[in-house]
Amino acid sequence: MREYSLVMLVSAVTTYLLAGLCRQVALRVGAVAEVRSRDVHTVPIPYFGGVAMLGGVGLSCLLADNLPFLGRHPLVGDDALTICIAGLVICAVGVVDDLLDLPALAKAAGQVLAAGIVVNGGVRLFWIPLPNSIIALGTPTSILVTVLIIVLCANAVNFVDGLDGLASGVVAIGSIAFFIYTYLLAYEQDFVVATTASLITAVTAGACLGFLPHNWHPARMFMGDSGALLLGLLLASSTISLTGQVDSSALVARDGGLVPAYLPIVLPMVVLCIPLLDLVMGYVRRTLHGTWFFVADKKHIHHRLLARGHSHVRAVLLMYLWSAVLAFGAVTMGLARSLWSVAAFLVSLTVAIVLTVANNHPAGDGAGGDS
Incomplete structure (x- = not known):
């Protein structure tokens, strides 16, 4: 735990320090988010927060590879290197998009390329739990599903x-x-606690926390597509890597059921439930209106919260609350598997619903945001 805490701290501090430099570079090269009709920020804001986060993630992964415990596990280091290279590619695609506003097809091709690097490095989905068994995926299916998950998660974070x-x-x-x-x-199942999933999620959390002071309302800079796509890839890759480093048969045998086996697949979807829901709603909404799914509008979940009269900060905190209730609720119920965990989740869910619907007086848009 100490080494994970250290790499998380290094990721946060590095991202925080690099963000100021990246902001100056963005201003010099003109990488700024101009105010558009669908935006809620009112003044141009520089991009390149994603570049700072990539630096934090890369440096912390390099540190982890040289630590006494994490460095003893070559698979973790190899997987982390693969994910960092893919992160560099998808971040570069986002930087070019922030500068030139790439066509949707070109941006999608860049995302698939980054996902292909992950797959080529051996990080792919190996198994999927079913009601009565766990099935191993064949190589073609594994590659296809892995690429789809990475592209889906990258776009989900970009949407939110x-x-x-x-x-x-x-x-x-x-x-x-x-x-x-x-x-x-890993402790519950007597596995090795050094996993790619733990490392990548630790450094991802650190990068987000390090960037947040620069991005809190009113934001001084945005992460841009370079950051949103990078974060989606990191979360998806950590999920996918877990299926290659966790013995699925052991999960079933120790529990007598499939609850622990489901969680490595289900939990990341719960973690990204809000972004994924926003993505699906956007696709359905735009399709019904006869437009392409990538044509932006101003009807995302956060826009609807603002329209209900929630302030900018309150809307963000409500989204945090929903994310925390769903993510930590799934973790608690999955690991504890007791009535009190279910009761705590239901109480938290009720509180989130009440706070969300409490303010129903329409209000104007506040400043901030970049999509």
Whole structure:
């Protein structure tokens, strides 16, 4: 735990320090988010927060490879290197998009390329739990599903990146929850606690926390597509890597059921439940209106919260609350598997619903956000 805490801290501090430098570079090269009709920020804001986060993630993974405990496990280091290289590629795609506004097809091709690097490095989905068994995936199916998951998660985070501090906070909460799960799961099942999933979620959480002071309302800089796509890839890759480093048959045998076996697949979807829900709603909404799914609008979940009269900060905090309730609720119920954990989750869910619907007076848009 001490080494994980150290790499998380290094990731946070490095990202925080690099963010100021990246902000100056963005201003010099003109990488700024201009105010558009669908935005809620009112003044141009520089991009390149994703570049700072990539630096924090890369340096902390390099440190982990040289630590006494994490450095003793070559598979973790190899997987982390693969994910960092893919992160560099997808971050570069985001930087170019922030500068030139790439066509949707070109941006999608870059995401698939990054996902292909992950797969080529051996990080892919190996098994999926079913009601009465766990099935191993064949190589073609494994590759296809892995690429789809990475692209889906990358775009889901990009969709939710619409208010100051929203995406970084939501991903930080999800990463911490997933880290706690993977770490405690290793203890519960007597696995080696050094896993790629634990390392990547730790450094991802650190990068988000380090960037958040620069991105909190009113934001001084945005992560841009370089950051949103990077965070989605990191979360997806940590999930996928877990299926290659956790013995699925042991999960079933020790519990007598499939609850622990489901969680490595289900928990990341719960962690990204809000972004994924926003993504699906956006696709359905735009399809019904006869437009392409990538044509932006101003009807995301965070826009609806603002329209209900919630302030900018309150809307962000409500999204944090929902993310925390769903992510930590899934972790608690999955590991504790008791009535009190279910009761605590239901109480938290009720509180989140009440706070969300409490303010129903329409209000104007506040400043902030970049999508």
